[in-house]
Amino acid sequence: MMDVNNxxxxxxxxxxxxxxxxxxxxxxxxxxxxxxxxxxxxVGPSGSGKTTLFSLLERYxxxxxxxxxxxxxxxxxxxxxSWRSQIGYVSQEIPIVVGTIRDNICYGMDKKVDQAxxxxxxxxAFADQFISELPNGYDTEVGERGxxxxxxxxxxxxxxxxxxxxxxxxxxxxxxxxxxxxSEQVVQQALQNLMKGRTxxxxxxxxxxxxxxxxxxxxDKGKITGSGTHEQLIRTHSLxxxxxxxxxxxxETV
Ligand SMILES: Nc1ncnc2c1ncn2[C@@H]1O[C@H](COP(=O)(O)OP(=O)(O)OP(=O)(O)O)[C@@H](O)[C@H]1O
Ligand SMILES: [Mg+2]
Numbered sequence: 001m002m003d004v005n006n007x008x009x010x011x012x013x014x015x016x017x018x019x020x021x022x023x024x025x026x027x028x029x030x031x032x033x034x035x036x037x038x039x040x041x042x043v044g045p046s047g048s049g050k051t052t053l054f055s056l057l058e059r060y061x062x063x064x065x066x067x068x069x070x071x072x073x074x075x076x077x078x079x080x081x082s083w084r085s086q087i088g089y090v091s092q093e094i095p096i097v098v099g100t101i102r103d104n105i106c107y108g109m110d111k112k113v114d115q116a117x118x119x120x121x122x123x124x125a126f127a128d129q130f131i132s133e134l135p136n137g138y139d140t141e142v143g144e145r146g147x148x149x150x151x152x153x154x155x156x157x158x159x160x161x162x163x164x165x166x167x168x169x170x171x172x173x174x175x176x177x178x179x180x181x182x183s184e185q186v187v188q189q190a191l192q193n194l195m196k197g198r199t200x201x202x203x204x205x206x207x208x209x210x211x212x213x214x215x216x217x218x219x220d221k222g223k224i225t226g227s228g229t230h231e232q233l234i235r236t237h238s239l240x241x242x243x244x245x246x247x248x249x250x251x252e253t254v
Pocket of ligand 2: 051052112
């Protein structure tokens with residue numbers, strides 16, 4: 001087992017096949033390359049295998065066929081600890097732990113973090129302002145025993161957490177249920193900051209994320225049926241066009 005020594009390389013997925021125990025194939029011959037430092041968006045219908053693909057990238061499951069590499073090295077050759085510590089994961093279900101805002105930002109850090117660093121990442125995540133308005137600032141109790149944070153506030157805490165860990169690979173599972181448009185904008189801006197300079201894979205529901213990404217993969221029933229930029233897919237992929245039109249309609253009604 002080796003440590004990841006050069007994380008600034010593309011993630012290359014080759015001929016991946018995956019099925020859950022004794023089930024049908026969920027991922028079928030998936031191949032793509034996520035370029036280092038760029039944003040790769042994954043879109044597609046519910047149940048098409050997007051989250052499953054993330055689980056394989058994070059090595060929660062092993063593919064039956066195919067390989068995932070970082071540059072030339074199959075990711076299985078890295079120790080699980082070393083591989084996972086390269087990855088920052090922000091999902092729509094943000095785990096808030098019982099404790100203070102500070103505890104939640106520092107969650108998962110094995111060393112002590114000073115206040116200046118916490119304030120710096122809160123600022124980058126656009127969380128500093130709402131935190132300063134809480135009764136005890138960073139010492140405010142949240143979660144079951146404390147105050148309840150809104151969805152957008154929770155997301156910004158998760159983003160601050162990710163900034164603090166500073167992973168070079170970012171995996172985002174965007175929330176489907178939309179926030180109000182103001183919080184949505186702030187979260188989106190914070191995410192844009194976070195993605196800068198990181199190899200980002202994002203399961204995208206927001207059209208804004210999709211439009212700005214360097215590459216979009218359309219996943220349908222376990223297969224990649226199209227890839228390219230937003231403009232390319234709009235022109236060539238009818239299901240993608242439908243997806244985009246639907247997103248635009250949703251955005252208009254907010
Ligand atoms: N742990 C599991 N065991 C068995 N089957 C599973 C498991 N997780 C997901 N599946 C199945 O795999 C398929 C793909 O699921 P997956 O969660 O990857 O889809 P998705 O594209 O992320 O969908 P959504 O957009 O709704 O999140 C589905 O048919 C689902 O029922
Ligand atoms: Mg999913």
